[in-house]
Amino acid sequence: LLDTNKILMMENSPQAPLNKSPGKEGKKRFPVKRTIALVLFLLLLIGIGLHAPVKEYVSSVQESAQKIIEFGWKGHIIFLIGVTLLILLGMPRLLFCAIGGMAFGWWLGLIYAVAATLLAYYLQFLFVRWGGRPFVEKYLKKYPVAGKFIRDEGLGAVILARQVPLPGIAINFAFGLSTVRNRDYILGTLIGQIPEALPCALVGAGLLETSGKNLTWMLFLAVVAFAVLWVGFNLLLRYLRNKNNHAERRKV
Numbered sequence: 001l002l003d004t005n006k007i008l009m010m011e012n013s014p015q016a017p018l019n020k021s022p023g024k025e026g027k028k029r030f031p032v033k034r035t036i037a038l039v040l041f042l043l044l045l046i047g048i049g050l051h052a053p054v055k056e057y058v059s060s061v062q063e064s065a066q067k068i069i070e071f072g073w074k075g076h077i078i079f080l081i082g083v084t085l086l087i088l089l090g091m092p093r094l095l096f097c098a099i100g101g102m103a104f105g106w107w108l109g110l111i112y113a114v115a116a117t118l119l120a121y122y123l124q125f126l127f128v129r130w131g132g133r134p135f136v137e138k139y140l141k142k143y144p145v146a147g148k149f150i151r152d153e154g155l156g157a158v159i160l161a162r163q164v165p166l167p168g169i170a171i172n173f174a175f176g177l178s179t180v181r182n183r184d185y186i187l188g189t190l191i192g193q194i195p196e197a198l199p200c201a202l203v204g205a206g207l208l209e210t211s212g213k214n215l216t217w218m219l220f221l222a223v224v225a226f227a228v229l230w231v232g233f234n235l236l237l238r239y240l241r242n243k244n245n246h247a248e249r250r251k252v
Contacts, residue, residue: 065102101204128176158188
């Protein structure tokens with residue numbers, strides 16, 4: 001009878017489920033196939049970009065970059081202000097990463113594009129916090145998926161949301177409705193831009209290369225940078241999730 005009672009107590013104990021297959025539920029395999037697929041997709045885009053009619057589009061972007069260069073030091077200020085305003089209006093940020101790479105080189109173009117994007121995104125975020133809630137709630141009805149990525153509020157959630165193929169303005173508005181801290185939003189937005197912004201800036205800088213060898217080298221660097229950053233950010237997100245899980249278990 002005593003043995004039977006002990007067994008029943010162990011089965012009904014709240015700790016029993018934790019002993020089943022330890023580590024399997026918490027562990028998630030690294031998305032190797034997804035990473036390879038994304039790299040191959042980027043290579044495909046680069047291959048398409050070297051042929052018409054995409055060449056015509058690239059030429060128009062090159063003309064825009066050339067006009068910015070002609071302004072000299074004023075072009076830097078014009079680019080920063082112009083990109084901030086255009087992103088505020090909903091223009092895609094990655095286009096300006098490529099233009100910045102063409103106009104100022106990959107590293108300076110990257111800094112300018114990321115800084116302008118961060119400013120525009122934060123202004124949209126503050127718009128919600130400072131009274132734009134009624135308008136934003138109506139706007140987000142078009143993007144119900146955006147709400148899924150702000151359930152876990154924190155640095156990791158913001159970084160993860162920046163990798164989602166949704167308009168940046170929808171993500172910004174969604175976080176504005178949440179209780180995420182300003183610090184986490186700013187830092188997460190800054191970090192979360194890099195995996196896509198850096199390869200685009202490298203591609204932009206490479207498209208100005210007259211030498212086929214230099215162009216190939218820059219495009220190769222863009223692919224490598226994308227792959228390394230994608231892997232690194234997946235590892236970072238896994239670390240942040242595990243950290244949050246441990247913190248929640250300690251509270252319990």
